[in-house]
Amino acid sequence: MNDLVISCENLNKVYQDGSNQVAVLKGVDLALQQGEMLAIVGSSGSGKSTLLHILGTLDTATSGSAKIKNQEVAKLSRTEQAAFRNKNLGFIYQFHHLLMEFSAVENVAMPLLIKGLSAKAAKVAALEMLEKVGLAHRSSHKPSALSGGERQRVAIARALVTKPALVLADEPTGNLDKQNAIKIYDLINELNKSLNTSFVVVTHDLELADKLGKIAYLDDGKLTIKESQHVA
Ligand SMILES: Nc1ncnc2c1ncn2[C@@H]1O[C@H](COP(=O)(O)OP(=O)(O)OP(=O)(O)O)[C@@H](O)[C@H]1O
Structure with missing residues (x-):
């Protein structure tokens, strides 16, 4: 097994699209080893x-093969895909999608509660993860009492608390200023090193893309991959 x-x-x-067919991906090949990171860039x-x-099993390709951890995900049923996502994948979005009425630690514990962990075990693991993202001291605060950068750190902790093999992030710093965006990419690098989690970041x-190991350029439906110049 590779x-x-x-x-x-x-x-x-x-x-x-109505009566039109729009070809968006045209013969994309992509291989990423466990622990590698990839930025995806391309025009709007x-x-x-x-x-x-x-990649996140939230949509299916029209044709071709997409394997995550050697599993052809399109062959799974919807229920199996949801279980696969919970076990192997984490997601981070531009707008953090935190639950505003819950504290930081409650937000981070949520995926573990969904997985069936006890409230106590989920809280312990959530606090550990908040410590890793430098927010242990803000654990009881609700998102409204946190800065934009801190909220994104909570979202990262929530994505990682289940120890996924792969985290998929769509413009995770699109809502932050450059200084805070750089801090988030530095954090992603740290977490990648300590947990061996793979990140794919749009x-x-x-x-910012150059801070990850590889950059994939998407243009006219084709993907071209280059090693970044960044030396961690
Ligand atoms: N459900 C859909 N039906 C029809 N066309 C769609 C659908 N979803 C996306 N598209 C089209 O597919 C193309 C690619 O969309 P996609 O959101 O993947 O691009 P993107 O690179 O992420 O763009 P952006 O950087 O603006 O977020 C766009 O032309 C979009 O309009």
Whole structure:
């Protein structure tokens, strides 16, 4: 068994837009080893979110193969896909999607409660993860009492608390200023090193993309991958 966390071959996605067919992904190949990180860049509408959704089992390709941890995810039933997501994947979005009426630690504990952990065990693990993202001292605060950067840290802790093999992030710093965005990418690098979690991050910002190990350029439905110049 290889250690590929992502293996895509000849992935195609065609949207039916009224009577028009729109080909968004045209024969995308992608391989990522466990622990590697990848930034996906490309112009608006180039298909970055579409690709991320396919990798996240939230959408299916029109044709081709998408394996996550050697599992052809399109072959799973909807219920199996949900279980697969809970076990193997974490998600981070531009707008953190935290539950505003719950504290930071309650937000981070939520995926573990859904998995069936006891409230006590979930809280202990959530506090540990908040410590890793530098927010242990803000654990009892609700999102409304946190800064934008702190909220994104809580969202990262929530994505990682189940120890997923792969985290998929769509413009995770799109809502932050540059200084805070850089801090979030530094944190992603730290967590990648300590947990061996793979990250695939969609961003418009080439400078931030360069902080991850590889950059994939999506253009006219094709993906070109380059090693970044960044030395961690
Ligand atoms: N459900 C859909 N039906 C029809 N067309 C769609 C659908 N979803 C996305 N598209 C089209 O597919 C193309 C790719 O969309 P996608 O959201 O993946 O791009 P993106 O690179 O993430 O863009 P952005 O950077 O603006 O978020 C766009 O032209 C979009 O309009």
